[in-house]
Amino acid sequence: MNHGATARHAADSTPIIEGVERRRFGVAVWSSIIWIGLVSLAAVLAGVLPLYDPSDTRAGIPLSVPTSRNWLGTDELGRDLLSRTIYGARVSLVVGLSAVLLSTVVGGMLGLMAGFYRKRFESITLFFADVLLAFPSLLLAVSIVAFSNSRGVATVVMAIALLYLGPTVRIVRALTLSTANREFVTAAEALGATPRRIIFRELMPNVMPALLSMAMVAVAGAMIAEGGLAYLNLSVAPPSPTWGAMMAAGKAKVDRSLYPVLVPAGAMFLTVLAITLIGDYIQGHQQRGGGAI
Amino acid sequence: MFLLRIFRLVGILLAVSFATFSMVSLLPGDTVDSVLGANASQADRLQARHDLHLDQALPIRYGHWLADAVQGDLGRSYRTRQPVVEALGQRVGVTLELVLLSQFLALALAVPMAVLSAIRPGSWFDRLFNGAQLAMLATPGFLVALALFTVFSVKLGWFATAGFVPFSDSPFGNVKSLLLPSIALALEQVAMYSRVLRADLITTLDENYIWTARAKGLTNSQIVRRHALRPSSLGLVTLAGVTMGRMIGGTVLVEYIFALPGLGRFTIDAINNRDFIALQGAVVVLTVGFVVVNMFVDVLHRVLDPRIRIA
Numbered sequence: 001m002n003h004g005a006t007a008r009h010a011a012d013s014t015p016i017i018e019g020v021e022r023r024r025f026g027v028a029v030w031s032s033i034i035w036i037g038l039v040s041l042a043a044v045l046a047g048v049l050p051l052y053d054p055s056d057t058r059a060g061i062p063l064s065v066p067t068s069r070n071w072l073g074t075d076e077l078g079r080d081l082l083s084r085t086i087y088g089a090r091v092s093l094v095v096g097l098s099a100v101l102l103s104t105v106v107g108g109m110l111g112l113m114a115g116f117y118r119k120r121f122e123s124i125t126l127f128f129a130d131v132l133l134a135f136p137s138l139l140l141a142v143s144i145v146a147f148s149n150s151r152g153v154a155t156v157v158m159a160i161a162l163l164y165l166g167p168t169v170r171i172v173r174a175l176t177l178s179t180a181n182r183e184f185v186t187a188a189e190a191l192g193a194t195p196r197r198i199i200f201r202e203l204m205p206n207v208m209p210a211l212l213s214m215a216m217v218a219v220a221g222a223m224i225a226e227g228g229l230a231y232l233n234l235s236v237a238p239p240s241p242t243w244g245a246m247m248a249a250g251k252a253k254v255d256r257s258l259y260p261v262l263v264p265a266g267a268m269f270l271t272v273l274a275i276t277l278i279g280d281y282i283q284g285h286q287q288r289g290g291g292a293i
Numbered sequence: 294m295f296l297l298r299i300f301r302l303v304g305i306l307l308a309v310s311f312a313t314f315s316m317v318s319l320l321p322g323d324t325v326d327s328v329l330g331a332n333a334s335q336a337d338r339l340q341a342r343h344d345l346h347l348d349q350a351l352p353i354r355y356g357h358w359l360a361d362a363v364q365g366d367l368g369r370s371y372r373t374r375q376p377v378v379e380a381l382g383q384r385v386g387v388t389l390e391l392v393l394l395s396q397f398l399a400l401a402l403a404v405p406m407a408v409l410s411a412i413r414p415g416s417w418f419d420r421l422f423n424g425a426q427l428a429m430l431a432t433p434g435f436l437v438a439l440a441l442f443t444v445f446s447v448k449l450g451w452f453a454t455a456g457f458v459p460f461s462d463s464p465f466g467n468v469k470s471l472l473l474p475s476i477a478l479a480l481e482q483v484a485m486y487s488r489v490l491r492a493d494l495i496t497t498l499d500e501n502y503i504w505t506a507r508a509k510g511l512t513n514s515q516i517v518r519r520h521a522l523r524p525s526s527l528g529l530v531t532l533a534g535v536t537m538g539r540m541i542g543g544t545v546l547v548e549y550i551f552a553l554p555g556l557g558r559f560t561i562d563a564i565n566n567r568d569f570i571a572l573q574g575a576v577v578v579l580t581v582g583f584v585v586v587n588m589f590v591d592v593l594h595r596v597l598d599p600r601i602r603i604a
Binding site for chain 1 (some may be wrong): 443
């Protein structure tokens with residue numbers, strides 16, 4: 001089905017422009033995928049790679065520029081920036097992915113149920129979603145981490161997951177509402193399908209594509225949020241290095257060396273950009289193929 | 294319908310303030326310890342417990358706090374003894390100025406970009422802007438802030454590395470001290486603004502009355518200025534309103550990086566000083582401001598677009 005629609009679309013529009021667009025996107029998306037792959041691989045294998053210990057203050061001369069000993073230079077305590085950035089990627093990726101996973105699963109479920117059952121369940125769920133949405137975004141995460149007095153990964157994940165819970169519930173509910181009115185759902189109901197079957201077999205597959213592409217963009221946002229929290233010293237506690245905390249520490253010494261700020265900031269920029277590009281590409285494809293579903 | 298909205302709004306405000314209030318109470322450790330330090334005398338501790346209403350149950354404490362809060366009393370900071378309302382009042386101006394200046398910059402950049410793109414969709418500058426906007430969307434504001442700070446404040450020394458100049462001292466110095474942080478905040482918005490306006494403009498430019506205008510022989514710039522821009526601005530106005538609301542709590546990082554004495558900075562300082570009364574007041578005020586601005590945008594939207602009013 002999907003294939004036929006795409007082919008027809010390609011035939012409709014001017015072939016030259018279509019080809020150019022595809023190739024241009026191809027390079028950007030491919031480099032994004034490669035970059036994400038590299039960062040993830042480095043983060044997973046950080047313990048095995050021949051890196052300095054991220055807390056080792058004797059890795060090099062403090063605030064050194066990149067050398068053959070320290071490929072990306074060192075920070076104000078003489079710790080290796082490459083090693084710290086790779087270990088920092090662990091925090092960034094783990095927090096970004098698990099926060100969005102948590103909010104997508106919980107918010108998706110609540111949104112589906114709210115859109116299907118309606119009535120009181122819907123109004124209560126929406127009220128709580130609105131309360132969450134009423135907090136200015138970063139302030140909610142800042143307060144949760146500050147108030148909970150703990151700097152564990154779980155706290156930070158929770159704080160950031162809550163940021164995305166409200167929007168997820170609202171969007172999934174809206175998608176569910178528009179799906180629940182369609183003939184195949186009525187048909188399933190008429191055939192005597194249980195609510196559970198309707199939610200998981202009829203509604204969920206139709207909500208999934210939009211939810212997943214939203215989650216993709218949310219991962220980038222969650223990583224930015226983690227960086228912001230870490231910059232304010234409100235993310236995962238030292239000694240685990242985080243990109244945000246590295247930037248905050250580097251900013252104090254930026255008049256003497258750029259690298260302690262530049263390296264983590266560059267890593268974060270490239271990673272977030274890569275995720276955004278992939279998300280943009282997926283969304284574009286979905287809109288084109290959307291009519292065929 | 295309108296009354297129902299107000300009713301819901303009050304409900305949300307109550308829930309938000311109660312959530313904030315409970316968070317403070319759920320803190321591990323004794324609040325009195327963090328306020329007075331561990332060496333305070335027993336009498337002082339009891340007095341402090343009483344002052345903070347800590348000897349009462351949570352709902353009662355919330356009741357006391359709410360009764361004071363609606364009368365404009367958010368308590369005194371335990372650190373500085375300054376009333377929280379007064380402290381917030383001194384800082385709200387900085388944040389507001391920052392938000393307004395950054396919105397002005399964002400619109401000044403986004404509108405021309407959108408117009409140029411919409412006149413010739415698919416042209417080389419449309420594609421260039423599209424690429425630039427994607428990069429801007431992916432760049433966190435605080436990274437831009439750090440980059441601007443590093444280049445212009447530290448390396449080039451064109452701007453002070455810290456401090457805020459009040460407008461009354463020197464209007465020029467005031468704008469100068471807020472320029473870099475505003476640019477950092479503005480760049481985050483440009484992409485969204487420009488994309489929304491571009492999409493709306495493209496739709497408008499295909500309307501019959503625009504073709505009539507073309508047939509009359511008006512130039513592109515006349516068509517855009519006189520006929521197309523206004524009916525296309527609705528989405529942008531809404532988005533800008535919502536964004537301004539969101540920025541109330543979103544300037545935290547930028548204020549922190551540029552050491553500006555705004556509301557965000559106040560909140561972070563309260564956290565670092567474990568000044569819970571000040572923190573609670575700040576969070577509630579920011580949240581209430583956010584909710585009220587969003588509500589105002591909603592109303593404005595109805596005023597601007599008659600179709601929504603009827604529905």
